[in-house]
Amino acid sequence: MPFPNAIRLVEVAPRDGLQNEPEPIDTATKLELIDRLGAAGIRYIEAASFVSPKWVPQMADHRDVMAGLTRREGVTYSALTPNLKGLEAALECGVEEVAVFGAASETFSHKNINCSIAESLERFAPVLERAKDAGVRVRGYVSCVLGCPYEGEIPPAKVADVSKALYEMGCYEVSLGDTIGTGTPLKAKRMLEAVAKDIPIDKLAAHFHDTYGQALANLYAVLEEGIAVIDSSVAGLGGCPYAKGASGNVASEDVIYMLNGMGIESGIDLDKLAETGQWITLAIGRPNRSKVGVAMAAK
Amino acid sequence: MPFPNAIRLVEVAPRDGLQNEPEPIDTATKLELIDRLGAAGIRYIEAASFVSPKWVPQMADHRDVMAGLTRREGVTYSALTPNLKGLEAALECGVEEVAVFGAASETFSHKNINCSIAESLERFAPVLERAKDAGVRVRGYVSCVLGCPYEGEIPPAKVADVSKALYEMGCYEVSLGDTIGTGTPLKAKRMLEAVAKDIPIDKLAAHFHDTYGQALANLYAVLEEGIAVIDSSVAGLGGCPYAKGASGNVASEDVIYMLNGMGIESGIDLDKLAETGQWITLAIGRPNRSKVGVAMAAK
Numbered sequence: 078m079p080f081p082n083a084i085r086l087v088e089v090a091p092r093d094g095l096q097n098e099p100e101p102i103d104t105a106t107k108l109e110l111i112d113r114l115g116a117a118g119i120r121y122i123e124a125a126s127f128v129s130p131k132w133v134p135q136m137a138d139h140r141d142v143m144a145g146l147t148r149r150e151g152v153t154y155s156a157l158t159p160n161l162k163g164l165e166a167a168l169e170c171g172v173e174e175v176a177v178f179g180a181a182s183e184t185f186s187h188k189n190i191n192c193s194i195a196e197s198l199e200r201f202a203p204v205l206e207r208a209k210d211a212g213v214r215v216r217g218y219v220s221c222v223l224g225c226p227y228e229g230e231i232p233p234a235k236v237a238d239v240s241k242a243l244y245e246m247g248c249y250e251v252s253l254g255d256t257i258g259t260g261t262p263l264k265a266k267r268m269l270e271a272v273a274k275d276i277p278i279d280k281l282a283a284h285f286h287d288t289y290g291q292a293l294a295n296l297y298a299v300l301e302e303g304i305a306v307i308d309s310s311v312a313g314l315g316g317c318p319y320a321k322g323a324s325g326n327v328a329s330e331d332v333i334y335m336l337n338g339m340g341i342e343s344g345i346d347l348d349k350l351a352e353t354g355q356w357i358t359l360a361i362g363r364p365n366r367s368k369v370g371v372a373m374a375a376k
Numbered sequence: 377m378p379f380p381n382a383i384r385l386v387e388v389a390p391r392d393g394l395q396n397e398p399e400p401i402d403t404a405t406k407l408e409l410i411d412r413l414g415a416a417g418i419r420y421i422e423a424a425s426f427v428s429p430k431w432v433p434q435m436a437d438h439r440d441v442m443a444g445l446t447r448r449e450g451v452t453y454s455a456l457t458p459n460l461k462g463l464e465a466a467l468e469c470g471v472e473e474v475a476v477f478g479a480a481s482e483t484f485s486h487k488n489i490n491c492s493i494a495e496s497l498e499r500f501a502p503v504l505e506r507a508k509d510a511g512v513r514v515r516g517y518v519s520c521v522l523g524c525p526y527e528g529e530i531p532p533a534k535v536a537d538v539s540k541a542l543y544e545m546g547c548y549e550v551s552l553g554d555t556i557g558t559g560t561p562l563k564a565k566r567m568l569e570a571v572a573k574d575i576p577i578d579k580l581a582a583h584f585h586d587t588y589g590q591a592l593a594n595l596y597a598v599l600e601e602g603i604a605v606i607d608s609s610v611a612g613l614g615g616c617p618y619a620k621g622a623s624g625n626v627a628s629e630d631v632i633y634m635l636n637g638m639g640i641e642s643g644i645d646l647d648k649l650a651e652t653g654q655w656i657t658l659a660i661g662r663p664n665r666s667k668v669g670v671a672m673a674a675k
Contacts, residue, residue, distance in 0.1 A: 260637070261633070262596050262637075263637070288671050289630070289668050289671055291592060291630075291634055291637070293590060294592040294593045294595070294596040294634060297597065298596065317671070320671045321674050322674045323667070323670050324670075331588070331590075334588050334589070335560050337560075338559070338560025338563055338590070339560055368586060368589030369588050371622050371623075372587050372616070375621045375622045
């Protein structure tokens with residue numbers, strides 16, 4: 078069996094999960110969410126996004142979030158920093174790890190960050206340089222790896238090119254995002270195989286969305302290939318902006334349940350995680366999109 | 377790749393999907409559901425259950441359903457017949473295929489059909505004999521193959537024993553049911569491997585529930601083993617009686633979406649199937665539990 082013995086879960090609910098919420102969520106709730114996730118045993122939490130509040134008003138309190146954190150030993154609290162300005166602000170808040178966000182689709186890149194893929198990589202170069210000087214690691218995201226809302230299917234070679242560029246530029250890990258959740262297991266495998274030609278598999282992460290209910294099957298397929306880092310969001314927080322009312326991020330509880338059943342270690346307490354999912358969805362008035370969360374709460 | 381080139385989908389919504397609905401659904405709605413499923417290209421539909429209306433009031437109109445069917449060429453309309461009385465009634469209605477329902481858990485068998493597993497097999501013997509005489513094929517269900525609400529985990533050998541008994545008794549196919557949806561992919565594989573020691577893989581079907589969100593990952597895992605018959609329910613109809621409010625059957629739309637992405641033929645039109653899911657959930661006032669159905673409707 079090629080399955081990893083253990084995985085690292087990257088919890089993205091405080092950032093990816095909340096960023097599109099239209100009603101402001103107070104900083105105290107975000108901080109409690111982050112603290113509860115840490116208490117459940119999660120060792121990597123994406124806590125904030127240093128983007129302009131003009132574009133993502135929900136993340137406007139990024140400084141307060143980063144400053145207000147009760148840091149737990151062994152837990153990394155990271156932030157998204159799309160440009161140098163965002164990185165400088167994050168560094169002022171004592172961030173120990175950041176992330177940049179690229180795309181495998183030209184059209185998505187233009188519509189999402191208003192520049193070509195090549196231009197986005199040029200923008201990231203000084204961010205990576207500055208982060209290196211500051212001793213801060215940088216994680217790279219690639220979106221649309223299994224489909225684009227504008228272009229449809231994306232060739233695996235295109236995903237491999239962008240991933241390789243980010244890795245060679247200094248990203249210690251590249252997270253492969255099925256942004257619109259249209260991927261299926263064999264396509265996920267083929268995409269990963271293309272990317273893994275240039276980048277060691279232990280430097281890659283799977284960031285899959287569950288819009289079409291495929292996320293766990295896709296994760297199982299890439300676990301077979303040796304993927305050992307998985308991005309997910311408690312309660313499946315984070316809808317799909319390209320299909321209103323549909324699911325977004327795969328739910329952390331569902332991922333951990335599957336891993337537990339497969340005997341793959343994560344160090345995460347599923348009961349505490351599921352309680353956190355119930356709590357945050359009640360706190361912000363959203364449906365709990367974790368089937369495990371709903372089933373555990375119903376019992 | 378050991379994946380099958382094509383699969384046969386067994387649509388269970390009219391029976392398994394509706395049987396626990398507390399409010400009576402009129403026969404015309406059931407007949408329209410069955411007809412729409414056939415129009416979407418489904419070739420096997422479990423249409424009714426010949427159980428006592430005392431136990432399953434929703435299926436009390438089984439005669440009217442079987443008699444009212446507009447039969448499409450190439451489509452099999454089957455019915456559940458737990459005993460000889462049910463079979464005789466089904467035969468009177470011209471049923472061409474029936475199913476019996478056993479369990480891999482002693483406690484579940486006692487609580488669900490009020491007898492031991494061995495006694496249930498004794499009860500099925502005359503049903504299989506009579507069906508054979510009438511030239512009617514019998515499908516065998518085994519429930520609790522990946523867990524029991526009372527006993528917890530069920531040893532794969534126990535599942536293999538019951539499955540083998542049903543197969544040797546004359547069931548042409550044995551459908552392996554993860555009744556409470558607690559299974560995970562590697563356990564599903566191990567269970568199937570145990571059963572497939574005695575029964576050819578092409579005589580086995582996977583009947584997985586999505587209560588813990590694992591159904592598609594489990595299906596992917598058993599497709600890797602060569603399973604080529606999948607039971608599912610449009611819109612994920614059929615909740616979980618052991619966790620109120622939680623999901624039940626895996627949604628047919630989500631299964632077909634995955635198979636389409638994997639290049640596995642089913643002969644089913646996903647658009648028509650998803651429309652049927654939207655229609656029936658609105659007609660009976662239930663949430664659409666197919667993520668594909670919700671995402672397609674939201675676009």
